[in-house]
Amino acid sequence: MNISGITGNPGEWVKGDGSNHQIVISSRIRLARNLREMPFPGWAKKAERIGILEQIKKVVDNLPEMKSALSEYLQDLSALDKQILVERHLISREHAAKSTGSAVVVNPAQTLSMMINEEDHLRMQSLRPGLQLRGAYKLLDRVDTTLESQLDFAWHPQLGYLTACPTNVGTGMRASAMVHLPALVLGEQINQVIQAVNKIGLAVRGLYGEGTEAMGNLFQVSNQTTLGEKEEEIIARLTKVIETIIQHEENARISLLDKKPGVLLDQIGRAYGILTNSWSMASKEALNLLSFIRLGTDLRFFPEESRLPVDELFMETQPAHLQKSASRKLSAEERDSLRAEIIRHKLKSLPAPDSVKAKQSPGPSGDKPAPNDE
């Protein structure tokens, strides 16, 4: 598979059919592994790095899970292609900055990706729609077990898997979920939630991970510590916290519908009006407005059929995706005008928000019974 195989297909995890997919966009598990007594990528000399890369890439390419995968050396990818992979969350921004001596391998479904020589020799990642951390780990654990039979991973009886940064040592695992929390943001409860989550040793970050801004009311919740707990314990703890966040978001949605329906309808109506009538739109504005259309769909202001096109727009309106679709480098102005055009086109058949229908619906997430109904 080549890079256009990636851009031509939104990736299985975008098609959102996992559990709780209205609020949890995706679940991700990342494992960091290193070869025993070989210099870490940041410390290795170029020749050493290339040697390590070849050793790992050969084994990764032969994984049954990586049949007909995209497998590229980073120096062979254009800046735009790398940016596409970042926007798809298939590689990190740090990895996109690498060149000779690093590689990326992505399976055709875009649910499994391997970064070779990022900060660690191997960082593998499994991505699933909705809240499926356990499922994502199960797949990655199996892949890891296959790899370790052929690669001598650095492991220490007391410290577990050894990593370039001591903050990842132990399981080498980062589990995270991307959550969409517009009602908590609108209801100004989001900071309380973030603080509470931080207090119990979990991190809340923006859309593209560490140090990035929260746009489109999207947040990443992940574990911060990797030593002293089993993988399954970390995942169980995180899952429980995310379920609580989902509950809070649902409550905030019910409360908004109940107490401030005017504010809610105004936000969703304005988002609809601007998105369907704009001729120039910046990436951040698009994400923030699309977030309200997504919320409107969850609350049945819009028909369910509009969910997939809206979710696809989250991806397609990102800068690199726009430039790829235009097949040339675009100035910021050209991007904004193309973005507005794509949105107008895609939302052409989207009817105006229907507040009557929304009020008749059983609840903010009508297709999912409340826990006490079971």
Added chain:
Amino acid sequence: MLCDICKSNEASVFLTQIIDGKSQNVNLCDSCSKEYNVTDPTGFALADLLLGLGAGQEIQKGAAGSVCPICGFTQADFKKTGRLGCSACYDVFPEQLTSLLKAVHKGTHHTGKIPARQHQSLLHRDRLKSLQDDLDHAIHDEDYEKAATLRDQIRDLPKEGAHAV
């Protein structure tokens, strides 16, 4: 009580932070507390202190001159990058890393996945240790018949585990 950072002056600032329901203490002398600006409780986290400059300094003080025999990494490099040079570095600066790991993680011992090949050598190591303990006891009790059997068992342990961790 001495300052945790310079380890020379008497500590006069005692900090406790509850992270993840676990209380962590750092004791600092007057000058180190000023240097790390810990008097402002909003802009300060123990983990940052221990992971950032503090960690680099600790390594420098504890293992001055230590160089990783595998990759040539030094404590100064750690201070500069916040990353280690290779997996063997973890055994070059063990004491210094322990306090750092204690500050940023939930525990100090890995309880998760064990790679299959390590699993075998760990089992081998446990078996060897238990046989050796039994052998010591047998010799102590002057039960030479039992000691001879144990010696043979140790000799006959599977060869593949021979290079245990």
